[in-house]
Amino acid sequence: MAPVEEAKSSRRFNFSAGPAMLPDLVLDKIVEELGDYEGLGMSILEMGHRDAGGPVQQVLQEATDCVRHLLRVPANYAVIWQQGGAHGQFAAVPLNLLGDKTQADYVDTGVWSKRAMNEAGKFCTTRICAEVRERQGKAEVPPVSEWDLSDKSAYVHICANDTISGVEFLEDPDVGDRLLVADFTSTLLSRPVNISRYAALYCSSGKNLGPAGVCLVIVRRDLLDMALPRTPMILHWKASADTSPVASLVNTPPVFAIYACGHVLKGLRRSFGDCGTLDTVRQRVTRRADDVYKIIDESEGFYINKVSSSYRSQTTICFTFGRDAANQREWAGSITAKVKLTELEEAFMKEAKERGMNGLEGHPAFGGIRICLYNGLPDKAVDEAC
Amino acid sequence: MAPVEEAKSSRRFNFSAGPAMLPDLVLDKIVEELGDYEGLGMSILEMGHRDAGGPVQQVLQEATDCVRHLLRVPANYAVIWQQGGAHGQFAAVPLNLLGDKTQADYVDTGVWSKRAMNEAGKFCTTRICAEVRERQGKAEVPPVSEWDLSDKSAYVHICANDTISGVEFLEDPDVGDRLLVADFTSTLLSRPVNISRYAALYCSSGKNLGPAGVCLVIVRRDLLDMALPRTPMILHWKASADTSPVASLVNTPPVFAIYACGHVLKGLRRSFGDCGTLDTVRQRVTRRADDVYKIIDESEGFYINKVSSSYRSQTTICFTFGRDAANQREWAGSITAKVKLTELEEAFMKEAKERGMNGLEGHPAFGGIRICLYNGLPDKAVDEAC
Known part of the structure; x- marks a missing residue:
């Protein structure tokens, strides 16, 4: 069963690194209901996120439920939506996970690992604990057993797929009790993920998830009390996780982006049925x-x-x-x-x-x-x- | 000449504090072109921001030009678009403007002033330099001459309109050589603003500017070199101002939000003509x-x-x-x-x-x-x- 439908003849194919093409059915659905959401006489763009149980909160909840379902997210993980893209999370990761430590390990598989590391360098000492090496003219990542992991580091960070080097982790590394964090921006929803191997993972929209404008964060709940006092509210995982009646309401959420990602996620879920x-x-x-x-x-x-x-x-x-x-x-x-x-x-x-x-x-x-x-x-x- | 058209009969009126109603013409235009942008066979949602001179960069440039035109923004001010809403700027203001100082003044006119101050409190000492007072049973803001401004403070912050207390600055305060910063989220585009009275002002979308998902920042260029080293990239004004060929490309911008705000701004501009x-x-x-x-x-x-x-x-x-x-x-x-x-x-x-x-x-x-x-x-x- 194909997870997306075939393209209409007038559509141009876009092979770019993102923002990426949306499935036709998703784009059609958005266009169809953007002017008047479910016959309510208002666009979803005009609706309040503080309306308890209202359409915006429903959209947020449904998108979150789909993420939990599709990725088999264990119950001890929070699923939140933040603004600022993966670059925001490059800062959020050290701010939320350093705790008492002042150092973090990074696996270098290309430009995006380095970008994440450079941004983290504003908040802690960063170390390259492993990097792409050449074997018989081909690039590969050394096995975890060869990573130079430091006990002084709060976490180890990988870029699950680097869009510039074309190097991807096709399996989720097992780093034991250490905290593994991954930037899944360009690969989430392309394969099952063993979520429990990660302390946290994040995925900016613009690729598989939907149009640009929001960043999905999945984080183990027992790690939510470590944020540094100087963490800006908009990057504070616990603050986002703790809002009620749904998470991610620390301030006005980027409604359209979450709404559109919700349609992408629902489309995927429908393709497989609840057992897929x-x-x-x-x-x-x-x-x-x-x-x-x-x-x-x-x-x-x-x-x-x-x-x-x-x-x-x-x-x-x-x-x-x-x-x-x-x-x-x-x-x-x-x-x-x-x-x-x-x-x-x-x-x-x-x-x-x-x-x-x-x-x-x-x-x-x-x-x-x-x-x-x-x-x-x-x-x-x-x-x-x- | 009315700046917005009258509503269609099926539309419900939304008097909420935001996200607010969009003008019908704007909503119609977005629905009309969202599936296929200018006959290119792609949605604007699917287009790359790195395509030099391409549609996304044009959209960004046009929205910026409209802001400059409508608000008569002087040439020595940068106009940038960031993510994270006004809450993001509550942190960005001290991070970008404290410089060598460790203190800032806040005028307290209600909940949003306090929210801005609380967030700034993560990065510096905050002082209430003036607050709403009661005179004959009515709330008013003391004149600037009575504000207790400190030379040790890097800037003084006001909330141009507090949506919860209903207290608004109907004139732009003159604080002389001190740096005045204002949260204009709920009032920008409702009156002319004397931009040169401000060091910086910001306005999250969701009210007059367009649907939620982006925050407009207008900042005096000579202040762009003061950011603290720990400023996250996504809140770093100079980083946003300095990207080329257009500003605001430090990472993938929230394309839809900027695109929709652009239509609101163009609609306003059209209503007045270039001399309005x-x-x-x-x-x-x-x-x-x-x-x-x-x-x-x-x-x-x-x-x-x-x-x-x-x-x-x-x-x-x-x-x-x-x-x-x-x-x-x-x-x-x-x-x-x-x-x-x-x-x-x-x-x-x-x-x-x-x-x-x-x-x-x-x-x-x-x-x-x-x-x-x-x-x-x-x-x-x-x-x-x-």
Whole structure:
């Protein structure tokens, strides 16, 4: 059973790193009811979040319930919605989890790990406890047993999928009793997640979750009392978790973003029925990624992807051309200037656009080609691209 | 010329403190183009903010241009869009403006001043330099000459309009060389503002500006180098101001909220033409508020509003009933528990609802009646209510 429907003929395919395509049914539903929510004579955009049990609180509750259901979130975890995107959480993680400690460990798998670490560096000492290494020309993450974890660190942070290096954790690492935190922005809802391996995980909208404007945070409840006194209210997990009658009402929530994400989540849930799981999504995700990697691997060095098959991103597939200078670029590094596209990259992009495929450019600072296969992208788009 | 059109017959009137009604033309336009933006085969929700000169950046630029035009923002001020609402700015203000100082002054005109002050208290010592006082049974703000301003304070903060006490600054205070900061969330776009009197001002969306999900910040550029090292990126004014080719791209912006606010702003601008000003809006706002206050003042004590005419809010009109206990409640205080409505309040609300008027409840923690006359509310609604 396909979790999303096929695209309408007038729709352009968007392979970009996000904001990503929305499933047609979701977009249609939003357009249909945005002017008048359930015949109430008002738009959901105009409704108060303080109306106890009213539409906005219902929308919030339903979206939260779907997250709990789809991701099998254990009862001892809080599910909250905050503003500020993943960048907000880059600060929120140390602010909420440092407690008495002053240090944190980061696994470096690319630009987004570094961004998270740089932001955390405002609040504590950060250490790289492991980083991507090259084995036989392919990038891989060392096994957890080789991570240099420090007892002085409050937590260890990973980026579950780096959209620029194309390195993804396809399994949830087991760090034992240490607190594992993960940025799931570009991969949540692409596979089942073993939530109980994490102290906290977060996912900014804009990719699989729905349109940009809100960030989902799932955090173990017993960790909610550790926030530093200087934590801004809007990033304070416990404050968000403790509002009633529903969580996430410390201030006016970004209603539209939560509402739209709710439709994406409900759409996914409907596709599987109450007994289904994200295993079905993973099958689709894997099949589509395999189709693209197959072409790269069988291109005899024309296309080059430098990631080991155990860590190849299933949602953000990055490659360069073997026959020009672009493949000399590094995946990791700081985002500085916009790179110039090579001739081959330009030609590839031009041809793709003519075939209705958009957003294939790599990150402006790194170049190359990037094919993002988020859930909203119809299978037809992948088939045509291949 | 009316700045907003009249309501369609199926629309319910929403007098709540926000999220507020959107003008019909704005809502219609959003619904019309949300599925396919300008015939591009994609929704604006699906478009990348990194696409230089692309639709998202254009939307951001146009909204910013409208703010500059409508509010006559001087060139030495930056206009940025951040996430986290006014609560985010309650923290951002001290983080960005304290510099070497460790203290700030707050004018207390009600709950929102106190909320701003409490949040700032996480980062510095806060002082109440002035507060609402009673003169002949009416609340008023002392003149600036009587404010107890401290040279040790980095800035002085006001809430331009308190939605719970119904106390508004109808003129922009002149504090000389001191840095004045204002929370304009519930009153921006209701009158011209003398921007140059302020070091910074901010306005969360959800009222006049458009649907919830983004916060507008206007800040004097020469103050942008003062941010504390521990300022989270998402609240860092200079980081937001300095992105290119347009500001406010430190991370994925809340595209929908900015897009919708842009339509509200463009609608206002169209109503006046390039030579018009917010004086036209003020005339409408004053006329509508006068209509409501007239009924209160001529009710022979049946309705009670306790604010001096010089500080009566033009957008959030609060009153109680003289004949029951509700009028004994204080405006100011901390938001704690939900108050129980009195019988008269319940009867009033019931009758109003039957006449299609919604959202007249005071803040859940304070009770009473509150009539909010934001720009999106059609004149017809005010006429019918009166």
